[in-house]
Amino acid sequence: MTRNDFLKVSAAAALASAAPAQDKQPNPDLGFTDTPMLPGMPWHVHDPARPHPKVVVPGNAPGAPPSDAIVLFDGTGLSKWQQRGRGENQGKLIEPTWKLGDGYFEVAGNSGDLVTRDKFGDCQLHVEWASPAPPHGNSQSRGNSGVILMSRFEIQVLDAWENPTYADGQTAAIYGQWPPLVNPARRPGEWNTYDIVFEAPRLTGDQVTKPAFVTVIYNGVVVHHHKEILGPMVYRQVAHYTAQPAEAPLLLQDHHDPVRYRNIWIRRLGGYDQAE
Numbered sequence: 001m002t003r004n005d006f007l008k009v010s011a012a013a014a015l016a017s018a019a020p021a022q023d024k025q026p027n028p029d030l031g032f033t034d035t036p037m038l039p040g041m042p043w044h045v046h047d048p049a050r051p052h053p054k055v056v057v058p059g060n061a062p063g064a065p066p067s068d069a070i071v072l073f074d075g076t077g078l079s080k081w082q083q084r085g086r087g088e089n090q091g092k093l094i095e096p097t098w099k100l101g102d103g104y105f106e107v108a109g110n111s112g113d114l115v116t117r118d119k120f121g122d123c124q125l126h127v128e129w130a131s132p133a134p135p136h137g138n139s140q141s142r143g144n145s146g147v148i149l150m151s152r153f154e155i156q157v158l159d160a161w162e163n164p165t166y167a168d169g170q171t172a173a174i175y176g177q178w179p180p181l182v183n184p185a186r187r188p189g190e191w192n193t194y195d196i197v198f199e200a201p202r203l204t205g206d207q208v209t210k211p212a213f214v215t216v217i218y219n220g221v222v223v224h225h226h227k228e229i230l231g232p233m234v235y236r237q238v239a240h241y242t243a244q245p246a247e248a249p250l251l252l253q254d255h256h257d258p259v260r261y262r263n264i265w266i267r268r269l270g271g272y273d274q275a276e
């Protein structure tokens with residue numbers, strides 16, 4: 001069905017719903033009410049009353065933000081971000097001091113983590129990043145940064161090209177918990193993509209009613225598939241949940257290395273069958 005066909009059908013449905021009930025004519029294009037009920041749902045199979053998903057215009061190129069995305073970085077500025085201060089600014093949020101380049105920004109080592117001004121829970125996130133070239137250092141000291149969901153759950157950013165380190169700390173690991181399923185690394189200096197689908201944890205106080213789950217596609221390759229997260233990222237410990245807010249800023253980690261980022265966008269994820 002083309003977009004125009006869809007709009008015509010939608011308009012016809014609106015007219016039909018506004019007409020008196022006795023005037024309704026069965027229209028198999030719009031569904032059926034003589035079909036069985038779907039298990040546990042208020043809908044018939046092919047129910048004409050079931051809400052239609054809202055229209056989203058996809059990005060005009062692979063990786064480009066769709067119409068309902070919140071663009072966190074389009075290459076021009078860091079207005080959507082703040083920075084966690086260090087030194088005399090410890091405990092404060094300050095204006096970002098990370099280096100802005102031509103269409104990208106770069107971690108300013110030892111200056112502090114970057115956090116979004118907005119807070120997010122369930123989301124779809126697109127991030128592009130590049131390791132420093134030429135590479136410098138080894139293991140966790142080579143191109144380390146991190147995409148940290150809710151400022152708590154780290155998807156590791158590291159130079160993954162011929163850089164041995166512990167598996168649950170390598171690039172795209174759920175840090176300290178799960179290595180990626182495979183390692184589709186590009187060379188230092190080349191741009192990588194993370195496409196992440198994240199389900200925030202649900203807690204009552206510090207009691208978990210539903211843990212967080214994450215799906216990560218790294219350079220077009222699935223490296224985590226709806227994987228349960230044990231708790232917020234920790235080093236040399238077993239992660240566990242404590243009380244946390246329902247939404248929290250996305251964080252990019254300053255781990256001292258000049259990792260570059262570009263084209264960052266995020267979509268809040270809602271449920272099925274939202275009202276039209």
Ligand code: MG
Nearest residue numbers: 144145146157
């Ligand atoms: Mg890291």
